[in-house]
Amino acid sequence: MRAIGVFLLLALFPLAMQAMDSMFYVSLASRILIYAIAATSLNLVLGYGGMVSFGHAAFFGAGAFVVGIMAVEGVRSAWLAWPAAVAVAALAALVIGALSLRTRGVYFIMITLAFAQMVYYIFVSLKTYGGDDGLSLPGRSTVGIGTLGNDLVWYYVVLAVLAAVLYGLHRLVHSRFGRVIAAIRENEARAEAIGFPVYRYKLACFVIAGAVGGLAGALIANQSSYVSPSLLHWIQSGTLMIMVILGGVGTLWGGVIGAAVLLGLEHLIADYRIGWLAALAPNYQDHGGLAVGIVLLAIVMLAPEGLAGLFARRRDA
Amino acid sequence: MLELRAVSKRFGGVVATDEVTLEIVRGEVHALIGPNGAGKTTLIGQISGVLATDSGRILFNGADITRLSAHARVAAGLARSYQITSIFRRYSVLENLALAVQARSGTSFRFWRPVTHERALFDEARAIGAEIGLQARLSTVAATLAHGEQRALEVGLALATRPRLVLLDEPMAGMGPQESRAIIELIQRMRSRVTVLLVEHDMDAVFRLADRITVLVSGRVIASGAPAAIRADPAVRQAYLGEELAA
Numbered sequence: 005m006r007a008i009g010v011f012l013l014l015a016l017f018p019l020a021m022q023a024m025d026s027m028f029y030v031s032l033a034s035r036i037l038i039y040a041i042a043a044t045s046l047n048l049v050l051g052y053g054g055m056v057s058f059g060h061a062a063f064f065g066a067g068a069f070v071v072g073i074m075a076v077e078g079v080r081s082a083w084l085a086w087p088a089a090v091a092v093a094a095l096a097a098l099v100i101g102a103l104s105l106r107t108r109g110v111y112f113i114m115i116t117l118a119f120a121q122m123v124y125y126i127f128v129s130l131k132t133y134g135g136d137d138g139l140s141l142p143g144r145s146t147v148g149i150g151t152l153g154n155d156l157v158w159y160y161v162v163l164a165v166l167a168a169v170l171y172g173l174h175r176l177v178h179s180r181f182g183r184v185i186a187a188i189r190e191n192e193a194r195a196e197a198i199g200f201p202v203y204r205y206k207l208a209c210f211v212i213a214g215a216v217g218g219l220a221g222a223l224i225a226n227q228s229s230y231v232s233p234s235l236l237h238w239i240q241s242g243t244l245m246i247m248v249i250l251g252g253v254g255t256l257w258g259g260v261i262g263a264a265v266l267l268g269l270e271h272l273i274a275d276y277r278i279g280w281l282a283a284l285a286p287n288y289q290d291h292g293g294l295a296v297g298i299v300l301l302a303i304v305m306l307a308p309e310g311l312a313g314l315f316a317r318r319r320d321a
Numbered sequence: 322m323l324e325l326r327a328v329s330k331r332f333g334g335v336v337a338t339d340e341v342t343l344e345i346v347r348g349e350v351h352a353l354i355g356p357n358g359a360g361k362t363t364l365i366g367q368i369s370g371v372l373a374t375d376s377g378r379i380l381f382n383g384a385d386i387t388r389l390s391a392h393a394r395v396a397a398g399l400a401r402s403y404q405i406t407s408i409f410r411r412y413s414v415l416e417n418l419a420l421a422v423q424a425r426s427g428t429s430f431r432f433w434r435p436v437t438h439e440r441a442l443f444d445e446a447r448a449i450g451a452e453i454g455l456q457a458r459l460s461t462v463a464a465t466l467a468h469g470e471q472r473a474l475e476v477g478l479a480l481a482t483r484p485r486l487v488l489l490d491e492p493m494a495g496m497g498p499q500e501s502r503a504i505i506e507l508i509q510r511m512r513s514r515v516t517v518l519l520v521e522h523d524m525d526a527v528f529r530l531a532d533r534i535t536v537l538v539s540g541r542v543i544a545s546g547a548p549a550a551i552r553a554d555p556a557v558r559q560a561y562l563g564e565e566l567a568a
Contacts, residue, residue: 175432175435176432178435179434180430180431180432180434180439181430181432182432183420183429184420184429187412187420190409190411190412191408191409191410193371193407194403194407194408196371196392197369197371197391197395197401197403197478198420198421198425198478198479198482199392199400199424199425199482201390201392201393202392205429208430
């Protein structure tokens with residue numbers, strides 16, 4: 005019920021912005037919603053599955069590059085490019101997951117990081133497709149009747165994808181599969197001892213998350229019709245992790261809240277000059293990261309279970 | 322039903338189990354006793370598939386399971402309980418048991434339908450809850466159960482996988498006499514349906530329950546047979562039972 009309310013507000017948001025002639029915020033909002041999808045997909049492995057993957061940007065970036073490369077090569081249909089992005093990301097997750105999930109704990113964190121950096125360097129060295137400079141797309145994907153170039157249309161497409169992803173996650177968490185994933189996080193040895201092939205379930209979870217990460221990547225490539233290798237960089241993986249931890253590990257809305265707060269905060273600090281703070285430290289806006297860091301620290305200290313925990317009526321199924 | 326042929330396990334230079342040969346017959350309660358460090362838990366680990374076996378063969382119902390994964394052995398009907406309680410601590414008793422029932426009732430690669438709609442899982446979990454004496458505690462979170470109740474749930478998780486052979490690793494560890502009695506009664510009730518390999522230090526319980534006893538000392542079987550024969554065996558008395566049974 006509450007979810008419907010949230011989506012209703014999100015659906016009305018661009019209309020309000022249009023009335024106020026501030027379409028820039030619609031574009032910022034679709035960017036936030038795309039990161040919300042990416043963070044939500046990471047939350048599935050990290051939060052629900054208990055697998056601390058430090059390489060999620062690989063799937064996000066790979067999805068983006070698939071859409072970028074296909075667009076440059078003349079395939080701009082969303083019906084072709086987006087499924088291809090999802091498939092490539094899923095395949096990458098299958099390979100990386102199959103090898104990484106043989107390790108645990110710190111080793112798992114490090115090996116996922118290492119794989120993601122390998123993917124990063126692969127795309128950086130693809131000079132045909134921009135290399136270091138990234139890749140400019142001829143425009144947004146097409147859906148048959150036209151392109152998704154209109155920012156208002158684009159916002160609603162992104163919102164619809166986010167709604168589908170959240171509903172899918174909600175169903176998955178309460179399904180048989182979701183129960184097994186949660187049980188493995190809780191007590192892996194016991195899950196195996198009552199007969200679950202633990203490795204296979206973890207791998208499936210990792211692949212699903214990678215596929216959804218690839219979908220988010222397909223969207224971010226369209227957002228500004230530009231794909232940068234920085235999407236694949238480990239800092240990107242870290243950013244997604246911060247969003248999840250900030251919003252709430254293993255909560256349905258954690259990724260959404262985390263993405264909104266982190267990106268919103270960055271925007272706020274960069275674009276609004278606070279008079280008294282500027283008097284104190286004139287160039288504080290050039291060091292936005294520091295300010296963001298302080299606010300994040302405060303949030304994590306005050307809400308150790310993430311911001312979603314502040315809203316939650318603890319109602320575990 | 323279960324046959325061990327010269328099964329061994331080394332940890333570095335330490336020989337934990339040394340060419341253990343043992344047969345467990347369908348329908349019996351077979352006790353495995355021995356002093357601390359004799360290799361009993363290692364052997365349970367090897368039989369359940371958590372520990373790889375260095376040499377020797379393990380046969381279950383005639384099939385070689387020496388290299389089979391732990392979860393595949395559960396599917397074949399071989400379940401275990403742990404000496405150190407290993408349950409899903411944040412779940413209720415009912416959720417713990419339903420999960421174990423789910424593990425052996427069809428695939429769990431189902432992503433859409435809510436598991437709470439599957440009445441059969443929870444009905445069976447309730448029945449097992451009653452069997453282990455926790456019918457009044459079904460909605461209690463496992464972490465908050467008393468020690469004895471957690472031990473009962475530990476056994477219940479193994480039973481919920483509907484095994485043909487269950488490996489119970491010191492089910493009465495850390496229990497008072499009253500709680501132990503409840504576990505003894507539970508084993509008495511289930512012995513008609515399931516074969517039991519019981520590792521236990523409580524000699525009263527062992528001699529009350531066991532059809533046959535195997536004695537393990539320093540990773541080797543020094544005796545195996547009926548309780549009366551074991552009690553009388555001079556090697557056993559010297560190595561393990563000692564004065565305990567002289568009285």
